[in-house]
Amino acid sequence: MxxxxxxxxxxxxxxxxxxxxxxxxxxxxxxxxxxxxxxxxxxxxxxxxxxxxxxxxxxxxxxxxxxxxxxxxxxxxxxxxxxxxxxxxxxxxxxxxxxxxxxxxxxxxxxxxxxxxxxxxxxxxxxxxxxxxxxxxxxxxxxxxxxxxxxxxxxxxxxxxxxxxxxxxxxxxxxxxxxxxxxxxxxxxxxxxxxxxxxxxxxxxxxxxxxxxxxxxxxxxxxxxxxxxxxxxxxxxxxxxxxxxxxxxxxxxxxxxxxxxxxxxxxxxxxxxxxxxxxxxLKKNNPESIRLFFLSTHYKKPIYYDKNSSLRVSFFSLSKLYVALQQQNIFCFTNDKFKQIKIYGLSYKKKFFHAMNDDFNTPKALSILFELSKKIQMYKKKKSYCYSNYLSYILKKLGNVLGILFQNTSDFFSTNSVIKNEKYKRFIKTLIKKRNYFRILKKWKKADFIKEKLLKLNIRVEDSEKKTTWKYINTFNNDSI
Ligand SMILES: [Zn+2]
Structure with missing residues (x-):
């Protein structure tokens, strides 16, 4: 209702x-x-x-x-x-x-x-x-x-x-x-x-x-x-x-x-x-990240736009959803477990509709999409691809209700690859510099905290004797792009 x-x-x-x-x-x-x-x-x-x-x-x-x-x-x-x-x-x-x-x-x-x-x-x-x-x-x-x-x-x-x-x-x-x-x-x-x-x-x-x-x-x-x-x-x-x-x-x-x-x-x-x-x-940003930025605050509340961070943050969030949408090309036959996952998918659908039915609570609805994307990644790690594929399908359908996730994933990543984006590169390099600074001072906890933060953004940091390098991780295939 x-x-x-x-x-x-x-x-x-x-x-x-x-x-x-x-x-x-x-x-x-x-x-x-x-x-x-x-x-x-x-x-x-x-x-x-x-x-x-x-x-x-x-x-x-x-x-x-x-x-x-x-x-x-x-x-x-x-x-x-x-x-x-x-x-x-x-x-x-x-x-x-x-x-x-x-x-x-x-x-x-x-x-x-x-x-x-x-x-x-x-x-x-x-x-x-x-x-x-x-x-x-x-x-x-x-x-x-x-x-x-x-x-x-x-x-x-x-x-x-x-x-x-x-x-x-x-x-x-x-x-x-x-x-x-x-x-x-x-x-x-x-x-x-x-x-x-x-x-x-x-x-x-x-x-x-x-x-x-x-x-x-x-x-x-x-x-x-x-x-x-x-x-x-x-x-x-x-x-x-x-x-x-x-x-x-x-x-x-x-x-x-x-x-x-x-x-x-x-x-x-x-x-x-x-x-x-x-x-x-629109010249410099993915239009979907603009949509996502607005959706992250309830429509009745004021929203604060920061030209340095607002769309960068929403683009990273959007990328995470697209990573979750990547599917494994696999034939899934119906079995009892698959019936179970259908019920599971339905529960996300219900939660999503419940949030939207409550005066279009888009921040809540989005949080359900992110919860779902985490679950998808978990199934991918377990190589339970029938489950992750089905839940990806649900994720796309629900995203479409909000006017997002219409692109196919290969198009999204070919045009919006994080490593092609200069702004994001600079942002990541700044974090890595900070981390190196803490490493020099032997403040390991602070350095590890930044490493974790980068990992959450799908950035894997690798240290060699001479320098620190980084890769964007495609969490589905576990490869760097
Ligand atoms: Zn009028």
Whole structure:
């Protein structure tokens, strides 16, 4: 039984979709005015895993991830580069697809552009105006009136208290309340516009997601997701518009939010110039190690990226899983013992699903994969290859649920061999230097500790009279690569 932490009620809840086994899921997508960064990577890899796991659990998942292809930042970029808006957006959409594909993200069921849904946006704003949830301001914009919605603030609970303390705006040319938000912006000179029932203009940010959801899914969706930075005001405002428009108490049954990525203890942001682009790290790193890095922390928690160690550590972990995946070419006939190992494999499967069913606990699920890989290596050492082969098969299947272990092992090792990687070579050489230093000082315990550490990374150290050499050990064949 799947349990999901629902931001709406601030607790873990049993997951039951509205319509038997169909899951309608919407995740707020990117604004294409720049390349995608690590934060995007984390959010969209996580929701990719949600889709994979739900499908593996038997649900039919309709996954929508929109693209905000009209926005202030896009207009600003278009002015900066003196290029039309659609040239800017088409370029960054193309680049996003390249990055996401390298990261093995599934293509969403629908990837709607805001500009293709203007009619739905008009329909929703007109209805909100007719029912007095929205109003025209004197400057020609249309605003949503938060005071008209008695549930406003419910989704982003903590913020509600602050909202009560906010002062009423006295700017009579624009909105009535400081938290009122724009649904439609009157056109300014030299900006793209659409002809609406209220004249030339363009939509505000929040209305697009509500309108797209209404177009594809109708009143209520099962899961609405996004990064935690979208909870307020974006998701609060989406929720307000949609519930008022539908005269319903619920817009999304479950709200899921993934945590932030921090660099050097700071939140990553483009405005703060504290940003790592996916394409830059994809040039130097195996995409699966990026996925593994995100999976190693629970999606709700913040994650800290260290450019010197994070991906190096996850690459080593990934290598260990691929070493365990290497199979012996052997015919295995069915016997009682083999039946036993099938039951054993099933127990790992159960533990893995149990972890994932507990609000997508990927660190726990990963720890089960590593436990399984150790068991596989143990059987290989005993030359019980029927067992190790079968458990390798299970390991691959479970890894695939997380979007990893899709490569065949020979491809993985030929393109990612540890000894071909300069960074890892330097890392290993530093450890060996340290060890030699302790040996000179006759601090044998410390020297042995480093030797053990290297062995855990599949590095075997050999000392001769003149120098120390090292080898990467392929633990399956017990050969050096
Ligand atoms: Zn949205």
């Amino acid at each position: 799947l349990r999901i932490f629902n931001t709406l009620n601030n607790k873990k809840e049993k997951f039951t979709p509205i319509k038997s086994n169909i899951v309608n899921m919407y995740v707020c997508g990117i604004t294409p005015y720049d390349f995608c960064h690590l934060g995007h990577g984390r959010t969209f890899i996580f929701f990719d895993i949600v889709v994979r796991f739900l499908r593996k659990s038997g649900y039919q998942v309709n996954y929508i991830r929109n693209i905000t292809n009209i926005d202030d930042k896009i207009i600003q970029k278009s002015k900066e580069y003196n290029l039309p808006v659609d040239i800017i957006t088409n370029n960054f959409i193309k680049e996003m697809r390249k990055d996401f594909s390298l990261l093995n993200m599934l293509i969403p069921t629908q990837e709607p552009l805001v500009t293709d849904h203007m009619e739905s946006i008009f329909k929703m704003i007109q209805s909100l105006l007719a029912t007095n949830y929205a109003y025209h301001s004197k400057n020609g914009d249309i605003f949503f009136s938060v005071n008209k919605d008695s549930n406003y603030g419910k989704l982003s609970n903590q913020v509600l208290k602050k909202l009560k303390k906010t002062k009423i705006s006295i700017n009579k040319n624009s909105k009535k309340h400081v938290e009122d938000f724009v649904l439609w912006k009157k056109s300014k000179q030299n900006e793209p516009y659409w002809i609406s029932p209220w004249g030339k203009g363009r939509p505000g940010w929040h209305i697009e997601c509500s309108a797209i959801n209404d177009f594809y899914f109708g009143n209520t969706i099962d899961i609405h997701g996004g990064g935690i930075d979208l909870l307020f005001p974006h998701h609060e405002n989406e929720n307000a518009q949609s519930t008022c428009y539908n005269q319903s108490s619920m817009y999304s049954k479950y709200w899921m939010h993934s945590g932030m990525v921090f660099l050097k203890q700071q939140k990553m942001s483009k405005s703060g110039k504290n940003c790592v682009y996916l394409r830059d790290i």
